[in-house]
Amino acid sequence: MLLNYQIKQAFDIDADNKNEIIFLIHGLFGSLSNLSTLATELQAYAHIVLIDVRNHGKSPQSESMTYPEMVADIFALADHLEVQTFSIIGHSMGGKIAMGCALTHPERVKRLVVADIAPVNYADKHSEVFNGLLLLDVKKIKNRMQANEQLSRYIDSPEIRQFLLKSLHKKEQHFHFVFHLTALANNYQHIRNWPYEKSVFNAPTLFIKGGNSDYILPEHQKTIMQQFPNAQPKIIANTGHWLHAEKAKTFNRLVMQFFQERADIDAH
Structure with missing residues (x-):
């Protein structure tokens, strides 16, 4: 690769x-x-x-x-x-x-x-982060402010939310994360x-x-x-x-x- x-x-x-x-x-x-x-x-x-x-x-x-x-x-x-x-x-x-x-x-x-x-x-340090990201409906988000509001239910830290939202990009009509979220979640055991x-x-x-x-x-x-x-x-x-x-x-x-x-x- x-x-x-x-x-x-x-x-x-x-x-x-x-x-x-x-x-x-x-x-x-x-x-x-x-x-x-x-x-x-x-x-x-x-x-x-x-x-x-x-x-x-x-x-x-x-x-x-x-x-x-x-x-x-x-x-x-x-x-x-x-x-x-x-x-x-x-x-x-x-x-x-x-x-x-x-x-x-x-x-x-x-x-x-x-x-x-x-x-x-x-040990697991990111379960809430993954929960918030996986439950975020990126197809319905109109802007980063809405994404930040939804993530705040799972991630208390504004700094961490801001960091994560740097990878939220808009392509054509919809937002998407540039990182491969499901692969990160599925491999989190290896990452830890x-x-x-x-x-x-x-x-x-x-x-x-x-x-x-x-x-x-x-x-x-x-x-x-x-x-x-x-x-x-x-x-x-x-x-x-x-x-x-x-x-x-x-x-x-x-x-x-x-x-x-x-x-x-x-x-x-």
Whole structure:
């Protein structure tokens, strides 16, 4: 499967073509635009590849959606672009995909940034979201305001509703979600799980946690360090799971510092 992608060239292209190449992977219900502000900042010295994962955005749809399949999609794209080694930044589900790439083919992943997710199996965190989305009658909706009103019966958070409604598009006379909702619902068990428990990635890794989020907990630290022994943790205070949007400046600064520091070490 060839995923939909967008390339942003580095602003200052190295004469010897030594610029970093970084893949950016969004989370569940998202699209490649979710990390676009970070992409723009990273263009200061790196080539960026923004990606729609399967069943999201403009990428192909599939009834199957396991992490081994989604990891294979990333490497198929890298091969298509003739990119042998690259770094990866992933948020939430995208963070799990990114970790899976690093653990499956560590020789191809230079650096890794994981935003607010741990390498663990999760309990159900999205049942109300799926209920609201599946019960939404998109054929009868005339505007996003009506959709927001209906979703509010199931999803209390205005921020989460706003995020979901970014993927509600109008085509001809009717609205539709650009993500493949039924496939996401049917594969949610796979999305919550973690199939790479015994692998190790030794290269530089950054885990960024939202201070108010419960996706990375103290009891996850041991597992993180077992699988990513060269990991460093950062916490962004007063922000939740959508840390890259809620505190974009802080999030982007931490990511930039990580890559610049590692580039300085490599240079010496």
